[in-house]
Amino acid sequence: MSTPAPGATPPAGDSLAPGLHVSAATSETLEDYTLRFAPRHYRRWAPGVVATSALGGIAYLADFAIGANIGIAHGTTNALLGIGIAAVIIFLSGFPLAYYAARYNVDLDLITRGSGFGYYGSVVTNVIFASFTFIFFALEGSIMAQGLELGLGIPVWLGYAISTILVIPLVIYGMAALSKLQVWTTPLWLVLMVIPFVYLVWANPSSVSEFFAYTGADGSGSSLSMSSALLAAGVCLSLMAQIAEQIDYLRFMPPRTPENSRRWWTAVITAGPGWVVFGAVKQAVGLFIAVYLIASADPLASATANEPVHQFLGVYQEMMPGWLAMTLAVILVVISQIKINVTNAYSGSLAWTNSFTRVTKRYPGRMVFVIVNLLIALALMELNMFDFLNTILGFYANCAMAWVCVVATDIVVNKHLLKISPMRPEFRRGMLYAVNPVGFVSVLVSAGASIAVFFGAFGPAIQPYSPVVAIVLAVVLPPVIAIATEGRYYLRRTDDGLDLPMTDEHGNPSGVVLTCHVCRQDYERPDVARCETHDDVVCSLCLSTDKVSDHVLPAQA
Structure with a gap:
């Protein structure tokens, strides 16, 4: 690759924007194709390595907290139904997105541009995704701070800062470094996470029946309730935007050929929409351990049964000496937090940089927005967002569902069934209109209506159904608007x-x-x-x- 000499300027007549440092913007190591297509020469990893790296990003412990919280609120039966409903929706909506990312080697923002939003229209969805990364960074950072306080006596406020600063040197070098980190740490993480569940089932068989009989903190989950299940599903559906982080890895898949087709498809399905299978299992296990602690432990332990560090510590203490239990619990929390938060910081920096560059025509470098994203996450941690987890995630789920379902609908219906939307994702400036009403209007209406329902604007009877409102509008509106506009606003050229x-x-x-x-x-x-x-x-x-x-x-x- 030819590189201009340091300080070289473009030839006369060219309009390279002041402030765009080409050597930095095109640096494969630091910038990781923030704004563009991932070329073949960089995609050197085998399908299995890409899949393992992508799945390393779902090591987060938030699933355990989410499962425990919705189970305590709605009972085991309703919580499990909610987890199942959310998993099916996330898998179905995530499949077309994962395929397009792996096939055409572009991230979800670039896919969104050409799938009904336009060159500038997808900025709004980038903000939705960036919000996902700092919300979940803050959630995981809070869990790590809880572990550091419990195991090492580090004050929570300092633990928040440590969990944030620790990520910066690890996320600088993009996919090249992240793939190694995820592959090396996954075996230990799996062992530490699986052992407590296996031990409980083996040593305390009665814990299984207690789990299924649990009716929630106030006993309201004694019978199956669709409204309770949908409220639980709404919290789980906040994780829908996780597919965008999976795609940040899947875009580096090698070309699909007859020779590697089976391995290619296995990697895409497993690490793409398949992430939700692992997530659903973790949510159920989190509730299982929480119910065990509530039923078997002292009141103090029961009060913290929704905190992952206390969940694992409680089980480890039954298996081994206290010092070893504490050590393993802290190690698990730290490994999990690092594995997911390097991905949160990385993906968030891509989203912010992409939007900023499009709006201002200036490229500041991805690392600027690594810091921005981490500072926002740190502020959320200091505001103690963990105590408002269900409300925050339930609200955010409406935005995430609207975005992901609109893009998935455009790919499946408008591209493949109606043949209105262009089949290949287009992302280049000049080829797209600034805003396409098909996706832009659809996401604003579906997110806005579902948020209004979520906050009770249409009464308490319909309030639990905000996820249904978001999904139905996100599926119906894109083809309706595409047909009404005759697809005129997809391609400018x-x-x-x-x-x-x-x-x-x-x-x-x-x-x-x-x-x-x-x-x-x-x-x-x-x-x-x-x-x-x-x-x-x-x-x-x-x-x-x-x-x-x-x-x-x-x-x-």
Whole structure:
């Protein structure tokens, strides 16, 4: 790859935005294709390695807290039904997104742009996703602080700071470092997490019957209630945006070929929508351990049965000496927090950077937004968000469901069934309209209506059904608006001015390399277009930062 000399400036007539440092923006190590397609030469990992790295990001302990909280509120039967409903919805909506990311090697923001939102319209969904990353970073950081206080006597406020600062050096180097971290730590994490559940079932068989008989803290879950199950499902559905973090890894999948097709599909399904299977199991186990502590332990332990560090410590103490139990509980909490929060910090930085660059035409570097995301998360921790977990996650779920379900509906219905939406995800500036009402309006209406229902605007009877409202509107509106607008707002242009195929013989994005005449860097075919003012090509990165639109192709008649 040719790189301009330090301090070199673009040739006369070019409009590379001031402040765009090309060497930093195109750094494979630091920037990890923040704004663009992930090229073949960088995607060196086997499908299994990518899948393992992606699944390492679901090591979070929040699932245990979520399962315990909804079970204590609604009883085991309703909680398990809610977990199952949420898992089915998340799997079905996540499958088309994971496939498109792995097949076309783009993140969910780039998919969203061409799936009904437009070049600037997807900024609103980027904010939704960025919010997910700092909310869950704060949740996991709170759990780690609880562990550090319990095991090492570190004050909670200091534990919040440690859990935040610890992530920074680990997240700097993107996928190259994260893949190693996730692969190396996963075996130990699995052992530490599985042992307590296996021990309880083996040593205390009666804990299984007590688990299924549990009716909640106030006994209201003594019978099956669809409203209670949906309230539980609403909290679980806040995790729907996790598919975006899985996609941040899946976009580095190698090309699919006849030789690796089976391994490719296994990795995509397992690490894509399949993450929710592991998540649902963790939620059920979290409730199982909480019920055991409530039924068998002293009142003090029962009061903290929804906190993962106390859950695991309580079981470990029955298996081994107290000092060893405490050590293993703290190790598990720290490993889990690091595994998920490097992903939260990484994915959040991608989302903020992408939005900032599009709106301002200036690229500040991904690390700036790593710090921004972590500071927001730290503020949430200091405000003690853990005590308001159900309300925060229930509210957020409405936004996440609206976004993910709208994009999934556009892919399945508008692309494949109605053939209105373009089949290949387009993300380049100049090729897309600024805003497409198909997705933009759909997500605002579905999220807004479901949030109003969630907060009781239409009465308590319908309040538990806010997830249903979000999903139904997100499925119905995109095809209705697409048909009403005749698909006019998907593509501003159908021709990018280059007479070269976008895909290879197997339908994978082409690996043909072209040089951008603005930044003098090499890019693969899907990442470039013809320049409007020069008989040459320009990359999507330079198009994103072109403040005067010199290089952006005009709308096609």
